[in-house]
Amino acid sequence: MTVLTLNNGVRIPQRGFGVFQVPPGDTQAAVEQALEIGYRHIDTAAAYNNEAGVGAAVRASGLPREELFVTTKLRNGEHGYESALTAYGETLQRLGLDYADLYLVHWPNPTVDLYVDSWRALERIYTDGRVRAIGVSNFLAEHLDRLAKETDVVPAVNQIELHPTYQQHELTELCAERSIAVTAYSPLGQGGDLGHPVPAAIADAHQVTPAQAILRWHLQRGHIVIPKSVNPERIRANFALDGFELTDDEVAAVTALDSGNRLGSDPRTFAISQIR
Ligand code: A2P
Numbered sequence: 001m002t003v004l005t006l007n008n009g010v011r012i013p014q015r016g017f018g019v020f021q022v023p024p025g026d027t028q029a030a031v032e033q034a035l036e037i038g039y040r041h042i043d044t045a046a047a048y049n050n051e052a053g054v055g056a057a058v059r060a061s062g063l064p065r066e067e068l069f070v071t072t073k074l075r076n077g078e079h080g081y082e083s084a085l086t087a088y089g090e091t092l093q094r095l096g097l098d099y100a101d102l103y104l105v106h107w108p109n110p111t112v113d114l115y116v117d118s119w120r121a122l123e124r125i126y127t128d129g130r131v132r133a134i135g136v137s138n139f140l141a142e143h144l145d146r147l148a149k150e151t152d153v154v155p156a157v158n159q160i161e162l163h164p165t166y167q168q169h170e171l172t173e174l175c176a177e178r179s180i181a182v183t184a185y186s187p188l189g190q191g192g193d194l195g196h197p198v199p200a201a202i203a204d205a206h207q208v209t210p211a212q213a214i215l216r217w218h219l220q221r222g223h224i225v226i227p228k229s230v231n232p233e234r235i236r237a238n239f240a241l242d243g244f245e246l247t248d249d250e251v252a253a254v255t256a257l258d259s260g261n262r263l264g265s266d267p268r269t270f271a272i273s274q275i276r
Pocket of ligand 1: 185186187188189190191192194209211212226227228229230231234235237238
């Protein structure tokens with residue numbers, strides 16, 4: 001399993017299991033299954049209301065904590081220095097863990113304009129040794145620029161919507177220049193990119209599924225991926241990406257599919273408080 005090294009030296013498994021939209025009641029079982037299959041990186045968020053299920057699965061797995069990588073996120077309604085500090089404590093309680101490996105500001109929420117204060121809180125959590133790495137999610141160039149000007153720690157990760165029909169090239173290049181790793185959320189375009197003929201043809205050529213072809217493309221592009229599935233067979237298949245490799249032409253053919261097809265919210269305006 002490929003492991004990438006973040007800009008602070010912390011190692012992150014390139015393949016993670018995402019639990020966005022996994023119902024709270026199903027989360028423990030899905031994560032237990034993912035851990036059994038071999039996933040060692042789980043991606044949740046306070047806003048998904050399923051951190052408790054993630055933590056329960058981690059504890060039930062019996063795996064040494066240091067072999068696992070758990071990412072979670074600060075929800076929009078908890079922006080601000082003091083709020084973010086409190087929110088992290090509550091997140092750990094819900095997870096039932098002593099620390100998260102990676103804590104992200106979930107959205108910049110620029111209309112509220114507190115993300116710089118929130119980031120300072122994450123810096124404090126990090127320098128206090130309560131989290132192994134800190135990062136952001138849904139941050140555009142303008143938000144990253146402000147953090148660069150006004151704060152000290154460079155985010156380790158920017159987790160953004162990224163799939164064949166929505167690739168955000170300028171943003172990923174900026175992240176690369178600044179040694180910010182990119183995590184692709186909705187890596188399959190919420191399933192919508194799977195029916196495209198290009199990944200289908202690549203899948204045929206390698207005798208894999210279109211999902212595996214797309215996920216392999218992500219890995220070869222250097223993205224961290226967190227595909228979501230509640231289906232046991234698909235959870236397994238989405239992890240089985242080692243036995244084949246896309247040619248340079250195939251990588252280029254998928255890269256050429258970018259069509260600005262954003263499925264999620266616009267980070268410039270997304271401001272739902274995400275409070276329980
Ligand atoms: P399901 O949970 O029923 O498997 P993304 O990670 O881009 O958000 O995509 C998730 C969506 O794609 C979910 O609807 C999920 O449905 C579906 N999905 C995940 N893995 C696969 C796969 N290997 N083949 C087909 N659909 C998949």
